[in-house]
Amino acid sequence: MEPTTHYRTIWISDLHLGTPQAKAEFLLDFLRRHEADRYYLVGDIFDGWALRRSWYWPASHNEVIQGLLRKSQSTNITYVPGNHDEVARDFPGLQLGGITIREKAVHTTADDRQFLVVHGDEFEGVVRHSEWLEFLGGWAYSGVLMMDRWLNRLRRLFNLSYWSLSSYLKHTTQQAMRFISDFEETAALEASDEGFDGVICGHIHHPRMRSIEETKYVNIGDWVESCTALVEHLDGRLELLRWIPGGNGTQEAIATEAPISRDGKATPAEALNSGTQST
Numbered sequence: 001m002e003p004t005t006h007y008r009t010i011w012i013s014d015l016h017l018g019t020p021q022a023k024a025e026f027l028l029d030f031l032r033r034h035e036a037d038r039y040y041l042v043g044d045i046f047d048g049w050a051l052r053r054s055w056y057w058p059a060s061h062n063e064v065i066q067g068l069l070r071k072s073q074s075t076n077i078t079y080v081p082g083n084h085d086e087v088a089r090d091f092p093g094l095q096l097g098g099i100t101i102r103e104k105a106v107h108t109t110a111d112d113r114q115f116l117v118v119h120g121d122e123f124e125g126v127v128r129h130s131e132w133l134e135f136l137g138g139w140a141y142s143g144v145l146m147m148d149r150w151l152n153r154l155r156r157l158f159n160l161s162y163w164s165l166s167s168y169l170k171h172t173t174q175q176a177m178r179f180i181s182d183f184e185e186t187a188a189l190e191a192s193d194e195g196f197d198g199v200i201c202g203h204i205h206h207p208r209m210r211s212i213e214e215t216k217y218v219n220i221g222d223w224v225e226s227c228t229a230l231v232e233h234l235d236g237r238l239e240l241l242r243w244i245p246g247g248n249g250t251q252e253a254i255a256t257e258a259p260i261s262r263d264g265k266a267t268p269a270e271a272l273n274s275g276t277q278s279t
Helices: 024-033 048-053 059-072 086-090 121-127 131-136 139-157 165-172 174-193
Strands: 005-012 034-041 076-079 099-101 105-108 114-117 198-201 208-212 215-219 228-232 238-242 276-278
Touching: 024 034, 024 059, 034 059, 034 228, 059 076, 059 099, 114 174, 121 174, 174 198, 174 208, 174 215, 208 238, 215 238
Parallel strands: 005 034, 034 076, 076 099, 114 198, 198 215
Antiparallel strands: 005 228, 105 114, 208 215, 228 238, 238 276
């Protein structure tokens, strides 16, 4: 029996089941080794856009759904749909095997902070004309993800651990970093206007935790590029975890508190860790 770590809450987002890019095996390993009293599925759990174009559903994707359904028998699971699984948004309040669908959710941490939990596509209004956003949803991004798959197959032949080209490009492309910064600030402002201490979201496949004025912004990340989840410890502390089974360490650190400057570069004070960060 594999040892498990127990948390108060676990959030996962942007699995994109139904696409070859989904890291279902990585996620299955994470779910086997981590337990929580409550789970949040924060959108794009399956990719309806891709499934409409062509059907792709291997056994590992079924295993993820079955694993979540098993967990729902003994824990609370809230499903907040995203734009790629938006069909589920037509059924708020519906329960599917113990998983409850919500348009958005409010989570209160053990230390009494209130977080708005949404997928995040609703924050695109202020940045909807960004060329990076078009790239993110277009054929070019899909091509980069395909390159990721072949690159990592080659890396495995040389006993090298997982590395994401797409994530690297987002960290080094000035236009992408400006879009990400605008998205973060928009999300935090909307949460603050609604009276929340912070916002927890996904959507842009960029795990991150920072304070914007008095509001905490947390992006869970994804299981296409980043392989990250957000966890809440029993004392209310939030932490981003990257999970790469059998890897030789984390290749890309998860960004910490410092904001990104307006020219798209990380500020000099920005600290990076080796794959985890908490607040």
